[in-house]
Amino acid sequence: MRVPLSRIAHARSGDKGDGSNVGLIADSAPFYEILVQQVTSKRVKEHFSQVCFGPVDRYEVPNLRALNFILHDSLGGGGTMSLKTDAQGKTHGQGILSLEVDVPAELLSSGEEE
């Protein structure tokens, strides 16, 4: 099944200079494997194509079932330089949760959260 990440993960974001730091946390070990396989830097860059104008770095944090992304050049200068409403990337965590992934239906039937 094709589902948004919000079905299998949660997220939080903030700033790192002129980039945003987006942490994505899977709800279970099988879901973490899905994140590792499908939520690549390339897909995140495409998802944020109108927000992020630099490269995307990805780090694996398996002990927290998390991936951490740095979206370079995505805050319009960052900090006080930026003119943007979201100069600190506070909303990017909400944004990543609409990225879609393929999840076996049987994994969703148990412990699924809306």
Add this chain to the structure above:
Amino acid sequence: MKTIRIGNGQGFWGDSVDAPVELLRGGPIDYIGMDYLAEVTLSIMMRQKLKNPDRGYATDFVGFIRRVLPELKERGVRVITNAGGLNPKACRQQIFEVARELGVSGLRVGVVEGDDILPRLASLVESGHPLHHMESGEPIVDVLGDVTSANAYLGAWPVVEALNQGADIVLCGRVTDTALALAPMAHEFGWSPEQWDLMAAGTVAGHILECGSQCTGGNFSRWWEVPDLWNVGFPLVEARADGTFVVTKHGGTGGMVTLETVAEQLVYEMGNPQEYLTPDVTADFTSIKLEADGANRVQVSGIRGRERTPFLKISASYLAGYKASGELTVSGPRAIDKARLCADIVWKRLERAGVTFADEDRLVELVGHSACLPGILPTPSEPPEVVLRLGVRDTDRDKVERFGKELAPLVTSGPPGVTGFAGGRPKPQEIVAYWPALIEREVVEANVHVTVEEV
């Protein structure tokens, strides 16, 4: 095993003024850490200090002390804060004033100094410290004349020294947020600087605590699961000498402490998880083990650290020009088209007046449509209204001011349905920009000193 309770009562400058009072009164606690300094706050404090040499610190903190000092003293709860800003000694005098007014005696207040390197910035640059910007790589000499503050981030050890000398309150300037938690652990448990795993454990505790209620249910993805967010409890850790600790909050408060809320705070602004750098240690966040430990309790263990780097981070601020932004509400049919027309009209009228801005120095946002997450969430093709937000920046203040005069005319000489223009013309604001750099730690540490005085 001995356990100490360390809480955070202030996650940033502007956080809840009642939170630290609730944290103190809500249950047992030994230490309260409070963070008041955002990246450019010290620049604002510099301006206050130039006007009045007795200012330059976070006056909110004195207000907190006034509310709770007798109770703090009676219960022996100690407070560690960066509220001292650029003038921690003046802050101490003010707290002594409050103590005398309230009839509190025997209060010991520590001050950590040496983080402020502005007075010797030019000589540091001359003597071979280029202070390259950590992102752009440019040397600070390019903006040296516009620098308004320059402070090194100090770590936990000067704070430990103040605690060792018996300070009830420790006032710092620029000190890492994580030091506010690591320092009381190192002091209570007799840890030493090269016990890297323990340094990392205290640092991780500090990272979890440093944004206040962000680990107890605030800013949580599944906000609908969080009970009584209005009454959210600020966090505390129950720390042990072996570096393990439990994240929790006082009973009877709202919010929640779960594996999920703690994990979200761990990834917050984490950067490279294997190299979380502080003045005290290089912490490895891939070693952290989280376990549920009953309701609203998460046990944290297994944390590993490596040697600290030879550098300290400098946080300087400098004047980088001016900016202004303003908003108009555009309502009715074809609101998006009308808002875009408004923006176009503004830029063309400015151009006619000889005022132009580079593309990267001007901004058009449609709030309610595509301001924060353009191209990511589906947008309504026909919203009943949007807020048009326009902004510019430039080194020429006059240009920025001229921009501010072009918004109001749209109400009568733009498309119909334009409203919500209140509060006057957008005024140019100074841009106080941030300059992060690294410096050899000895250069700063040789000048750090701690004094503890009693009232």
